[in-house]
Amino acid sequence: MxxxxxxxxxxxxxxxxxxxxxxxxxxxxxxxxxxxxxxxxxxxxxxxxxxxxxxxxxxxxxxxxxxxxxxxxxxxxxxxxxxRIWPEDRARRAHARSISAEMHSGFAALRNECGMNLHRLVRAVALSADARADVARVEQIWIECRERYGKFGPFLFGAFGGADAMFAPVVHRFRSFAIAVAPEAQAYMDTMMALPAFQQWTTAALAETLIIDRFETA
Known part of the structure; x- marks a missing residue:
């Protein structure tokens, strides 16, 4: 089944x-x-x-x-x-779970001010100090992972895994709201956006026609 x-x-x-x-x-x-x-x-x-x-x-x-x-x-x-959704190595696995849990429970300002909406015309908005702090923390996570584990592959811990899945919507948020990030973070975003499964989700999302007013932001 x-x-x-x-x-x-x-x-x-x-x-x-x-x-x-x-x-x-x-x-x-x-x-x-x-x-x-x-x-x-x-x-x-x-x-x-x-x-x-x-x-x-x-x-x-x-x-x-x-x-x-x-x-x-x-x-x-x-x-x-x-x-191998989580890394085999215990230390890397603990790191991946930690940042995934942080993504799961945190970043409230970024979520509230930059909701996921793939149809949204790409443009920047003025972010609160809390949202800017969230952006900085996401960048820090991505850059640290790439610096530590880049030798294993192009994703956060080498191969695509659970941590990448947890941060995937943030890639869309950063793109949709034209949030500038450091080159290392942008390289990771480019890697994610080139992932076939990510592209499949994006294509299907853009084909949807249902509009939910409460999720439409300026």
Whole structure:
């Protein structure tokens, strides 16, 4: 029985993008179940049919249901150890999990001021001091990882993995809001944007026509 991944709109749902990318980039087969966000009670009930959280994403593996992006990535790493979603080395694995958890729980200002919206006309906005601090911290994470692990490959810890999936929506945010970053960080963004799975998500997002007003920003 194939895995099922329940996701929301590719244009807006950064949390859906993370496990989708972890699965697709590692050639792990799954059936995609798309439920539009914020379109009425019927779609909300459809989500509740899959997960008691009432939110996307959710992964269904037989009689097992996993919700929350990071929990899904952790489950997939256990379920498919050959994918090496986390680095084999214990120290690198701890580092990858630490920055993934930081991404999961932090960067509130950046999220609020630079929401994911791939249809948005690329242009800069004035960011708050807190959002600028978030940008600086993301840059610091990316540059440090590339400096320490660049010899293993072009992603944060060498090969594409869970940490890259967790930071993938930030790449879109930085692009959409024309946020200037250091050359080392830009090189990492270019690597991510060249990833076939990243391009597949982007193409599908740009093909969507549903507009959610609450996610449309200047």
């Amino acid at each position: 194939a895995l099922k991944l329940v996701i929301g709109n590719k244009n807006y749902s950064s949390w859906s993008m993370r496990p989708w990318l972890a699965l697709r980039a590692n050639d792990i087969a799954f059936d995609e179940v798309f439920i539009p966000l914020y379109t009425g009670d019927a779609d909300k009930r459809r989500i509740l049919d899959f997960t008691p959280s009432g939110k996307v994403p959710a992964l269904i593996d037989g009689d097992i249901t996993i919700w929350d992006s990071l929990a899904i990535i952790e489950y997939v790493a256990e379920r498919f150890p050959q994918s």
